[in-house]
Amino acid sequence: MSPSPRPTAALAMSRRAAEAVLEPSVLEALADAVSLQPPPVLGEFSTERARSVLADAELLVTGWGCPPLTAEVLAHAPRLRAVVHMAGSVRGHITDACWERSIDVSSAAAANALPVAEYTVAMILLTGKRVLESARDFRAARAEVDWSRTPREVGNYRRTVGILSASLVGRRVLELLRPHDLRVLLHDPYVTADEAAALGAEPVALPALFARSDTVSVHTPLLPATRGLVGRDLIDAMRPDAVLINTARGAVVDQDALTEAVTAGRIRAVLDVTDPDVLPPGHPLWSADNALLTPHLAGSQGNEWRRLADAAVDEVRRWAAGDGFAHPVDRDRLAYLA
Known part of the structure; x- marks a missing residue:
């Protein structure tokens, strides 16, 4: 009608x-x-x-x-x-x-994807430069910092970024990353190699995404098949000091395995979502120096x-x-x- x-x-x-x-x-x-x-x-x-x-x-x-x-x-x-x-x-x-x-x-999902993607790209670049840690150390020292002692792995030149899922947000992230000197990987079983190339990314298997990336950004919907998709094996395969960014749903990631890796100082995390949302007050991620938790603010506000x-x-x-x-x-x- x-x-x-x-x-x-x-x-x-x-x-x-x-x-x-x-x-x-x-x-x-x-x-x-x-x-x-x-x-x-x-x-x-x-x-x-x-x-x-x-x-x-x-x-x-x-x-x-x-x-x-x-x-x-x-x-x-x-x-x-x-x-x-x-x-x-x-x-x-x-x-x-x-x-x-x-x-x-x-x-209005397409409209809501824009600020999530902007948040994600900002965090990719800030964590690549270790801005949050440097600002914290600078505040504590309140003195000149010797820039010549910056580790070679700090920075965003040819850093490898892995995108998990070419969702609406994932595709917008890929678009926003194009002007930057980054290597971009993509895992999405529903995207062909030609489609991935058109998006500016190299298609890879899920284990390779985590093993090869300096930063992994999760954009997978929460479904029965994706609950706990980012499990212990994938988290353990991440490079030392790699960053996991999650703006999708907390339950896509094995929260216990992530917490262990972060609190051990092996990887870093930027989490706009957790499982549960919000974490209990005594949860160790709240006090972890290498974790940034934000209150589900990546979406429209x-x-x-x-x-x-x-x-x-x-x-x-x-x-x-x-x-x-x-x-x-x-x-x-x-x-x-x-």
Whole structure:
């Protein structure tokens, strides 16, 4: 069924998400494209108001904290034809029932990939130069540093960077690394050698990625098949003083094996995600000098939320005009997307 001349849309996300992404100008832009149900947003689907809103909704604009769109929920939304997600992954709320109803789905995952990739490239370059350690030592010494004693392995000239998975983020990282004098390796079983070359990387097997890289950056989605993918054998194979960067999901990495390698001083780590997220207060990684833990900040934050909102507004406009989505989510490719 095609959208009506002015389709009815509703907002479904947590209150915190709404406060972050739904600026007044965003709501105005959405209301220009569709007949938008006014806030408050739907934070749950079981209330009388929620069911009343769902009964008329042809489009849902969702965000972080949107409850799952189960078959029971969809039974109260007979006119629903599309979902535009104002964030990245849709795994938390798009269920099999949505695909079985042939509901069109769009996501701002491509927009959210940009700041994650920027964070990753910044950390690749900073750790290659050992900036964080040097700043810490400089603060402690408060004296001139003898630059001539810098070890030969410090720096980013022809440093080898390994990218685990050519996901949306992984591909953006590869693109941003192109101007730098780095050797780039890629492991992704779904990418051919020619495709890897086009991305500016040398395709390698998983063990080789870890054994040959000075820095390994993880961009693999968390799936049953990838849980613990970066296990003890791969971590043990990393070069001394190599860096593991993880901006994907903590459970992709064997947390115990990583902790042992880091606290032993054998490798370094930059972790925007851990398993669990957040680590217990007494966890040894908190106090490890060669580990940097950040609070899941690589993804969109602050003014970057507006990029997500703008991407979603563009998709709403396209769908309302009958043009289809520019960034549709394909059910068959969900298993390969971070």
